Amino acid sequence: xxxxxxxxxxxxxxxxxxxxxxxxxxxxxxxxxxxxxxxxxxxxxxxxxxxxxxxxxxxxxxxxxxxxxxxxxxxxxxxxxxxxxxxxxxxxxxxxxxxxxxxxxxxxxxxxxxxxxxxxxxxxxxxxxxxxxxxxxxxxxxxxxxxxxxxxxxxxxxxxxxxxxxxxxxxxxxxxxxxxxxxxxxxxxxxxxxxxxxxxxxxxxxxxxxxxxxxxxxxxxxxxxxxxxxxxxxxxxxxxxxxxxxxxxxxxxxxxxxxxxxxxxxxxxxxxxxxxxxxxxxxxxxxxxxxxxxxxxxxxxxxxxxxxxxxx
Numbered sequence: 618x619x620x621x622x623x624x625x626x627x628x629x630x631x632x633x634x635x636x637x638x639x640x641x642x643x644x645x646x647x648x649x650x651x652x653x654x655x656x657x658x659x660x661x662x663x664x665x666x667x668x669x670x671x672x673x674x675x676x677x678x679x680x681x682x683x684x685x686x687x688x689x690x691x692x693x694x695x696x697x698x699x700x701x702x703x704x705x706x707x708x709x710x711x712x713x714x715x716x717x718x719x720x721x722x723x724x725x726x727x728x729x730x731x732x733x734x735x736x737x738x739x740x741x742x743x744x745x746x747x748x749x750x751x752x753x754x755x756x757x758x759x760x761x762x763x764x765x766x767x768x769x770x771x772x773x774x775x776x777x778x779x780x781x782x783x784x785x786x787x788x789x790x791x792x793x794x795x796x797x798x799x800x801x802x803x804x805x806x807x808x809x810x811x812x813x814x815x816x817x818x819x820x821x822x823x824x825x826x827x828x829x830x831x832x833x834x835x836x837x838x839x840x841x842x843x844x845x846x847x848x849x850x851x852x853x854x855x856x857x858x859x860x861x862x863x864x865x866x867x868x869x870x871x872x873x874x875x876x877x878x879x880x881x882x883x884x885x886x887x888x889x890x891x892x893x894x895x896x897x898x899x900x901x902x903x904x905x906x907x908x909x910x911x912x913x914x915x916x917x918x919x920x921x922x923x924x925x926x927x928x929x
Contacts, residue, residue, distance in 0.1 A: 634650050635647070635648070635649050635650070635702075636648040636649070636650065636693075636729055636733070638695075638725050638726065638729045640698065640721060640722070640725060643705065644698055644699075644703075644704075644705075644713075645703060645704050646695060646696060646697070646698060646703045646722060646725060646726065646729075647670075647695070647696045647701055647702030647703040647704070648693055648694065648695040648696070648726065648729060648730075649670065649674075649693070649694050649695075649702070650691070650692065650693050650694075650733070651674070651682050651683055651686040651692040651694070652686060652691045652692065653686055653687060653689070654689040654690070654691065655691065656691075657689045657690045657691040658689075658690050658691065658740060658924065658925065659690075659691045659693065659730055659733075659734045659737055659739045659740065660685060660690050660691065660692050660693065660739070660740045660741070660742055660924065661693045661695065661726060661727065661730050661739050661740070661741050661742070662681075662682055662692065662693065662694040662695065662741075662742045662743070663695065663697075663723065663726070663741060663742070663743040663744070663747035663748075663750065663751055664694075664695075664696070664697065664700070664701075664743075664744055664745075664747050665743070665744045665745030665746040665747040665748075665772075665773075666745060666746040666814070666818060666822075666826065667806070667808040667809075667813055667814025667815065667816055667817070667818055668700075668744070668745075668814055668815040668816055669696050669697075669700040669701030669702075669815060669816045670694040670695060670696050670700075670701050670702075671701065671815065672744050672815070672904075672907055672908065673694050673742075673744070673907065674694060675908075679908070679910075679913070680907070680908065681742070681907055681912070681917060681920070682694050684913055684917050684921070685917075685920075685921055685924075688921045690921070690924070691734065693726075693729075693730050693733070695726045695729075697718055697722050697750075698713055698717065698718070698721075698722055699711055699713075699817070699819065700816045700817075701816065706817070707805055707816075707817040707818065707819050708804075708805060709803060709804025709805050709820075710804075711805060711819040711820070711821070712819075712821065713819060713821055713822075714819050714820075714821025714822040714823075714824065714825045714826075714839075715750070715821070715822050715825035715826050716821075716825060716837060716839040716840070717821075718750045718822070719750055719753045719754045719757060719837075720754070720757070720758075722750075723750055723751060723754045724754060724758060724761055727739060727741075727761060727764050727765070731764055736764075738763070738764055738765060738766035739764060739765055739766065740765070740766050740767045740768070740769070740924050741765055741767075741768050741769070742768075742769040742770075742771070742920075743768070743769070743770050743771070743773060744770075744771045744772060744773070744907060745771070745772050745773055745774075745867060745868060745903065746773070746826065747773070748768075748770035748771075748773025748876070749773060749774075749775050749829070749876070751768065751770075752768075752773075752844075752848065752853070752876075752880065753835075753837075753844050755851065755853060756844050756847040756848040756851050757842060757844065757847060759851075762851070762853075762854075765854050766854055766855075767854050767855045767856070767857075767923075767924060767927045768853070768854050768855070768856040768857070769856070769857045769859065769920060769923070769924065770856065770857070770858050770859065770873075770876075771859050771868070771906055771907055772859065772860060772861060772864055772867060772868025772873065772903050772906060773858065773868065773873060773876055774867075774868055774869065774872035774873050774875065774876045775829050775830070775835060775872075775875075775876050775879065776829065776830060776831065776832050776833075776872060776875060776876075777830045777831075777866065777867075777869070777872055778832060778869075778871065778872055778875065779865060779866050779869035779871065779872060781865050781866070783865040783866040784865070784866045784869075787866050787867065788830065788866060791813060792827075792830075793827070795811075795813075796808075796813070796823060797823075799811065800820050800823050800824075804820055805817060805818065805819050805820050805823075806818040806819070806820070806822075806823050824838070825837075825838050825839065835848070835879055845879065848879060848880045848881050849880075849881035849882075850881075851880075851881070852884070852885075853880055853884050853885070853886075854885070855885045855886075855887075855927035855928070855929060856884070856885065856886045856887070857886075857887050857889060857920070857923050857927070858873055858874075858876070858877050858886060858887065858888045858889070859873075859889045859890075859891060859906065859916075859920075860873040860874075860888070860889070860890050860891070861890075861891045861892075861900065861901030861902050861903065861905070861906045862890055862891060862892030862893070862894070862895075862900035862901065863892075863899065863900035863901055863902040863905070864901070864902045864903045864906075865902075866903075867903040868903045870890055873888070874888060885927075885929040886929060887923075887928065887929050889916075889919075891906055891915075891916055897915055897916060898911045898914075898915045899911055899915070901916075
């Protein structure tokens with residue numbers, strides 16, 4: 618198995634494997650399993666925008682995926698279409714976007730894990746925009762809700778309402794202005810080439826997600842499906858929303874709380890702010906909450922405990 622650059626991926630242990638998920642004649646999702654306890658609680662990990670599943674693990678052995686695997690969980694990390702090890706890589710020929718992630722990619726990932734684990738309900742851990750995709754899919758498709766037992770969202774928000782210099786630089790300037798210009802020039806967002814993120818995004822994704830980051834209704838720009846209405850009629854699984862006090866834009870705590878509220882009242886949700894004031898080692902930012910070297914001895918144990926004992 619090799620990644621998009623042709624670099625050979627390292628082999629997993631005897632307790633793990635790689636999984637290809639066929640979506641269409643030419644589209645294959647890549648999933649990687651980390652498992653030291655085949656009977657452990659299954660956990661599916663979903664990455665966010667302009668990144669891939671490496672937000673959850675490194676080849677050197679760090680990350681939440683490998684930490685949880687060592688704690689006895691059965692971990693599955695997946696790449697959305699065109700990202701990471703999925704193939705083919707994103708290009709100007711890519712004709713899919715956020716709508717396909719919600720309606721096809723995430724349900725297929727869930728089905729693949731259930732196939733591996735004989736239909737046992739799956740916990741889902743998502744970072745950033747990955748949480749928006751997951752909640753949208755669960756709101757839209759009642760038939761898959763029973764397959765998910767719990768959710769953990771790291772820095773997940775839909776609308777960006779923070780008002781500070783980071784929001785201006787990262788959203789108003791880089792995402793809206795520079796991103797739109799690059800999409801016009803290349804036919805997709807070459808985020809990796811221009812150091813905007815760890816992976817690229819399609820033109821369709823860029824256009825569709827841009828509708829949602831500004832204040833407004835949670836409505837699918839492709840077919841006008843109303844996620845706000847659907848979410849209000851949905852009882853979501855127990856969910857832990859995590860925000861970092863040092864995240865001033867991409868997962869600003871106020872925006873994470875607003876995303877919680879969009880799911881409707883009386884949901885079994887809990888909010889956790891990673892901050893020195895709350896006893897954490899750092900005021901974590903959007904990326905450090907998952908890749909920071911302090912996380913493994915700070916809040917990772919709390920996440921592992923919550924996955925086994927979810928309480929609102």
